[in-house]
Amino acid sequence: MDFLISSAHAQDAAAPAGGAMFNLLFIGGMFLLFYLILWRPQAKRAKEHRELVGSLSKGDEVLTSGGILGRITKVSDDYVTVEVSEGVEVNLQKSAIGAALPKGTIKSI
Template identity: 50%
Template sequence: MSFFIPTAMAQQAAPAPQGNPMVTLLLFAGLFAFMWLFIIRPQRKRQKEHQELVSALKKGDEVVMSSGMLGRVEKVDDDYILLEVADKMSLRFQKVAVHAVLPKGTIKNV
């Protein structure tokens, strides 16, 4: 059988490179800093701004919901708001679904 297949000689494994563990730690620290600055911090800022927007809602505010529906706030509860979306038509939404507060008179212009 060795006539067709030459005998294979195993090579010795190359020794693993001995790198500086401090470089690895610095890379992980840099990755964490990148994620903090460009992902985590802006998201927390947006969450805080939205929480302030939702907590400042009051009767008479004109708002746009995340679904795109426009309405005027009639009543504000702990977790829900009652929106007047048309004459004598009110709908109840969760406060967190509010996307933005519009300037007064915007609904009349639309």
């Protein structure tokens, strides 16, 4: 029966031209895409938030990340005291401040 089946001989497969270079460019492109889409915008937002937190001062009107509007009455190294209503003050971490509002925003609401 062996005479009906011909023997298969393995041939050396030629590597596609530029295969290794394509793989390196593909991986490099993925890193570039990751940098442009994810890392760079996140770093920019973090820098803007650090600048916002660093510039907080007494009398600023702020919006917390929880949605509370208030006026800063006291600032320390890591915490701020925010007056949310007349006579009602809340102590918050500086990182909980989401945005600084223009003066007069609270009165207009």
